[in-house]
Amino acid sequence: MLTSFSILLLFGILTGVTTVLFGFGGGFITVPVVYGFLSVTAPSGVDAMHTAVATSTAVMLVNAVVAAAVQWRQGRLDRHYVWPLAGYILLGAAAGSCAATWIGGTALRVLFAGYLLVTIADSLLRKGFLSVRRETPPEPLGRGASTFGGLGIGAVAACLGVGGSVMTVPLLRRRGLPMANATAMANPLSVPVAVAGTLVYALVPGIPAQAGHLGYVDLTACAALLTGSLPTIALARRVSGRVPDRVYSAAYVGLLVLVLVVMTVTGT
Structure with a gap:
């Protein structure tokens, strides 16, 4: 039991780093880690994938x-981008988390991997993510x-337990925002997803x-992961604004590739 807690605590530290640097909120680390962990240790009858998604939220x-409170104090949040999206994300999250309870664990894992694959391909093949033009100001979000x-x-995001950062960051990035600002705003935009998802998964009959x-x-x-992540968030905030923008965006895609590999390996 102590060994299990220690392993999850170490991954919690990694979760804290990715929350601040990439706006993941922990989902893209937590889901594969908890899924792989439960696949090996959980007794029969435990739905590893649904538990991983629920624990992630x-x-x-x-x-x-x-992390959103930290980014707010650092002046990286712009309400003109956050508020138009937040309410609609909450509505979508309520529907998505309810739908996830009806989807089988294997199908949910396949959807998670497919979601990652599409996002990686889009980031690499379509212009506007790996680099942005600095001579033009960021564009506002349309209705x-x-x-x-x-x-x-x-x-x-709620269906897959990932917080939506892999959709919000590219969206804001292609509006011309620097990676540090786009990833920072992914944190408050993950909150409505997490609220809706946690309530549905905790209270599902x-x-x-x-x-x-x-x-x-x-x-x-949850306790083990948060024990590792919360102190790390306080430390990682000192680094996020110092990473060159091109390196930042490439590292973001690289981490998605790593998570996809982990999900593929643990599912075989």
Whole structure:
């Protein structure tokens, strides 16, 4: 038990780093880690993928709120980008998390991997993500991008337990924002996803009662991951503004590739 907690704590530290640097809120680390961990250690009858997604949303809720407060104090949040999206993301997240409870664990894992693959390809093949033109000011979000983009981000993010940063960061990046600002704003935009997802996964009916669980949420795994992530968020905030923009965007895509590989390996 102590060894299991220690392993998750170490991954919690990594989660804290990615929350600040990439706006992930922990989802892209937490889902593969908890899924792989439960696939090996959980007793029969435990739905590893749904538990991983649910635990991810709970961890993300805490991490995203703390990281958003840090980014706000550093002046990296722009309400003109955050507020138009937040309400629509919340609506989409409520629908997406409800839909996820009806999707089988294997199908959910395949959707997660497919989501990553499409995002990686889009970031590499379409202009506007790896670099932005600095001579032009950032563009505002249009009504269509705010409405339909927010609903889509919320639905997909809550369904897969990833917070939506892999959709919000490219969206804001292609509006001309530097990576440091785009990833910073992914944190407050992950909060409505995490709130809706955590409530649905924790209160979903028909789940057999298990010690240390609230619905699908694994409370022990949450505690271990947060023990590692929260102190790390306070330290990592000192680094995020010092990374060159091109290196920042390339590292973002590289991490997505790594997560895709991990999900593929643990699922075979």
